[in-house]
Amino acid sequence: MKAGVLYGVNDIRYTDFDDPVCGENDVIIKVKACGICGSDYPRILKKWKYNxxxxxxxxxxxxxVAKGEKAQNVNMGDRVVAVPLVSCNRCDNCLAGNFSLCDNYKMLGADLYGGFAEYVRVPSTNVIKIGNIDFESAAMIEPLAVALHGILGIKPNIGDTVAVMGSGTLGQLVMQWLKIGGIYNIIAVDISTDKLNKAKSLGAKACINAKEKDPVEEISKLTREKGVDITFECAGSTVTQEQSLLVTRKKGKVSYLGIAYSDILLSEKAFESIFRKELTLKGFWNSYSAPFPGQEWYRSIDFLKNDLINLESLISHRFELSKIREAVDLVISEKEDYNKIMILPK
Structure with a gap:
């Protein structure tokens, strides 16, 4: 088969690769669409830590297109989404249903061969039928479930005022879930005008360009100096990680969803906000709960089937698999804004 193969840091090539071999509990998926995750870029470009x-x-x-003799939950020709986390099902966290925190998990696209390929071997327990959901939208079910994992975990209330720090794909998905949950007073923050325009189209009541105005000052004005009820940190930036502590009201909550890309040194004021305002800080990793893969995945699929979530409009670029190098170079060059980039094998 053809695949986008990583041979070293920033060395990804479109080349021939061995076809996957189907085990008795596996299926082989012919890939129709694969999104590039925000976590893929730093791993590919800077610090790939897997084999x-x-x-x-x-x-x-x-x-x-193939299934093992013990794969009884699916049929040949089924349209499916792959659940990338392969849990051990033996550790204390798995036995407690906390699959996101599995001590010995493997991940498709990291420890195991992933979706930048024509074909992928996946355990049959890690596929879910998608019905008539289009393949590109289905390829975004994983980040949609990640966003919902954070929403369900932080438990917003109807009428809350919420700040979303970082209005890229993850932030946009969080905003859509918030609106479904009855949260309409959303303040979106980003440094990209295009992303803020998208946030506005998704229902953000206020949009703050952090290149032009100080989000901490602006949110203070918008909330009459009280701060927001909940802040979702979706950028993984040291700046927004600190600002999230400053814009949240007393007894408020901060949900950290963005991946940390570097160390963070908090100012005295930001750190003291944690205890002086008695903030609740929670981090959310992956998208899984019991029964595996969890309500985050099944609800995401249900809402997509009922046309209550908009994913197609979040895609900014599409590349054929043969152009995987160009897709990565788009990110490196920083010559144009991008949102979700989709890789499409033929």
Whole structure:
């Protein structure tokens, strides 16, 4: 088969690769669409920590073209989404249903070969039928479930005022879930005009360009110096990680969803906000709960089937698999804004 194979830091090539071999409990998926996750870029470009050569890509959907004799939950030709986390099902966290916190998990697109390929081997327990959901939208079910995992965990209330720090794909998905949950007073923060325009189209009541105005000052004005009820940190930036503590009201809550890309040194004021305002800080990792893969995945699929979530409009670029190098270079160059980038094997 053809695949986008990573041989070293920033060395990804479109090349021939061995076809996957189907085990008795596995299926082989012909990949129809695979999104590039925000976590893929730093791993590919800076610090890949898994075995090489590797095939990245964990947000993918496709069609089952082979199945093992013990794979009884799916049929040949089923349209499916892949659940990338392969849990051990033995550790204390798995036994407690906390699959996101599995001590010994493997991840498709990292430890295991992923979706930047024509075909992928996946455990049959890690596929879910998608019905008539289009393949590109289905490839975004994983980040949609990640966003919902954070929403369900922080428990917003109807009428809350919420700040979303970082209005990229993850922030946009959080905003859509918030609106579904009855949260309409949303303040979106970003440094990209395009992303803020998208946030506005998704229902953000106020949009703050952090290149032009201080979000802490602006949110203070918008909330009459009280601060927001909940802040969702979705950028993974040291700046927004600190600002999240400053814009949240007393007894408020902060949900950290963005991946940390570097160390963070908090100012005295930011750190003291944690205890002086008695903030609740919670982090959310992955998207899984019991029964595996969890309500985050099944609800995401249900809402997509009922056209209550808009994913297609979040895609800014599409590349054929043969152009995987160009897709990565788009991110490196920083010559244009991008949102969700989709890789499409033929």
């Amino acid at each position: 090489l050569p590797a095939i990245p890509g964990h947000e993918f959907s496709g069609v089952i």
